[in-house]
Amino acid sequence: MAKSNFTSVNRKAEIVSAAIEVFAEVGYYRATTAQVAQRANISQPYVFKFFSTKELLLLGALEASWSRVIQSFRQVIEQTSPDLLEATLIQExxxxxxxxxxxxxxxxxxxTIQEEAIRQSMRNGFKEVREMVLAAFQEAGVDKAEERTMLFLAxxxxxxxxxxxxxPELMKR
Amino acid sequence: MAKSNFTSVNRKAEIVSAAIEVFAEVGYYRATTAQVAQRANISQPYVFKFFSTKELLLLGALEASWSRVIQSFRQVIEQTSPDLLEATLIQExxxxxxxxxxxxxxxxxxxTIQEEAIRQSMRNGFKEVREMVLAAFQEAGVDKAEERTMLFLAxxxxxxxxxxxxxPELMKR
DNA sequence: TGGCTTTGTTATTGATCAATCACTATCTTT
DNA sequence: AAAGATAGTGATTGATCAATAACAAAGCCA
Known part of the structure; x- marks a missing residue:
């Protein structure tokens, strides 16, 4: 059956979900593929049928997490009036x-992970978010859009x- | 000979320096005590005469790195006129x-390391820096000092x- | 019914690593 | 010079883990 089969797609997504949890909880390098498998209710070797290395699994997990931010922001930008834009993005x-x-x-x-594939994925994520926010600020007629974008990211x-x-005190103003 | 002996103190500092390099380059969890030892030109087991666990070595490395920031900032705050304070801190x-x-x-x-001792050390570092900067801004008569401190950290x-x-484009303004 | 594909498992391995142990050599003090 | 402390090393171990190999069951279709 083709890769676009439903079961496969769900399995892959389940594994990615499990990986995000386990990686976040114990740290990518200390996390084991056995822990991910257990969280996904499958056997450890079966993980490798979907992600042939642990690093590719991390890449999948990162892609999913950037996707969420980017798609959420895209929706906010499409649906929010210019004067509420920044506040709504922050809220989102x-x-x-x-x-x-x-x-x-x-x-x-x-x-801080030094593997080049990971760095590239992180650069793509930051780049896309920055460009999307900057374009939206400019579109909304925000003054000093570049600086405001920088402060938003910061x-x-x-x-x-x-x-x-x-x-929480770090955010006090 | 006492612990305050010169040789010992230097050794310990050398090991911490080596650890900072190795941990930063390959990541704490992936870094091995053998790599740290090699960088410090000593044998792997000798590291454990100074730091009885790898985690204590990380704590030592973190303490050293926070010390540098805190001492540098303290000097700037002591020596800089109020109107140049923020710019000089940024430069520093x-x-x-x-x-x-x-x-x-x-x-x-x-x-993102979840061990409680590490979290505590990080909290102390951030807290001390924040409080120092906030006090300096207030002392300097900066308006909205809390918000300015937050933006400085951000x-x-x-x-x-x-x-x-x-x-570098992330910092563009 | 029997072959082919998909889905999944158990067992294993080769490498890696923090930490311990047992030891040697080099000072220091009297 | 001898005893005691200090500085340091080589060898080892028990545990852990990513990845592979070999196998099994279930669905599908001709």
């Missing part, structure tokens, strides 16, 4: 943080750290 | 980034990511 990101904490933790980990990263370390 | 941080890249990479890694984190991923 905080929502993702709350609902999909593990995906953000995984992205944070991947910021606050997002601080928010990540505040959540990861349970230090 | 960029300088640390350039000169001690590995220490910053290590801090970034540690943001830009610092974005700077980290920009350097780690070689994406």
């Amino acid at each position: 990101y905080e929502n993702i943080q709350a609902m999909h904490h593990n995906e953000i933790l995984l992205q944070m980990q991947a910021q 606050r997002g990263l601080l928010c990540n750290v505040a959540v990861a370390l349970s230090m | 941080y960029e300088n640390i980034q350039a000169m001690h890249h590995n220490e910053i990479l290590l801090q970034m890694q540690a943001q 830009r610092g984190l974005l700077c980290n990511v920009a350097v780690a991923l070689s994406m």
Whole structure:
């Protein structure tokens, strides 16, 4: 049966979900493929039928987590009036943080992973988000759009750290 | 001979330096104590005479890297006139980034490590930096000091990511 | 019914690594 | 010079893990 078969697609997505959880909880390098398999209710070797190396599994997990941010932001940008744009994007990101904490933790980990494929994936993610937000700010007639985009990203990263370390005071203003 | 002996102190510092490099280059969990030892020109078991576990070695490395930031900032705050304060702190941080890249990479890694001792060390570091900067801004009569402190920290984190991923465009304004 | 594909498992392996042990050599002090 | 402390090493181990190989069951279709 072709790769686009439903069962296969679901399996792959289930494994990615399990991987995001386990990687976020114990760290990519310390996490074992056996832990991922257990979380996905399959045997350890079966993981390798879908992802031939652990690194490819990480790539799949990263792709899923960037997808969520990008698609959420795209929707907000399409549907929000210019004057509410920045506030709504911030709200949306905080929502993702709350609902999909593990995906953000995984992205944070991947910021310092030196394998070139991972760096490339992270660069793509940041680039796409930045360009989307910048274009939206410009479209909305925001003044100093580039600086506002930079500050938006910067606050997002601080928010990540505040959540990861349970230090809400870092975001106080 | 006492622990405050010169040779011992130097050895310990040498090991910490080696650890910072190796941990930053390959990641804490993937890095081996043998690699650290080799970088420090000693045998692998000898590392454990100074740090009885790998985690204690990471704690030592983190402490050293936070020390540098805190002491540098303290000096800037003592010696800089109020109107130049923020700009000089930013300059100083960029300088640390350039000169001690590995220490910053290590801090970034540690943001997502779940061991409680590591989290505590990271919280202490962030707390001390934040409080120092906030007090300095208030002392300098900066308006909305809390918000300015938050933005200062946020830009610092974005700077980290920009350097780690070689994406200078992230800081464009 | 019997062959082919898909889905899945058990068993295994070769490598890797933190940590311990047992030991040697080099000072220091009297 | 001899005893005790300090500095340091080689050898080993028990555990862990990514990845492979070999096999089995279930569905499908001609």
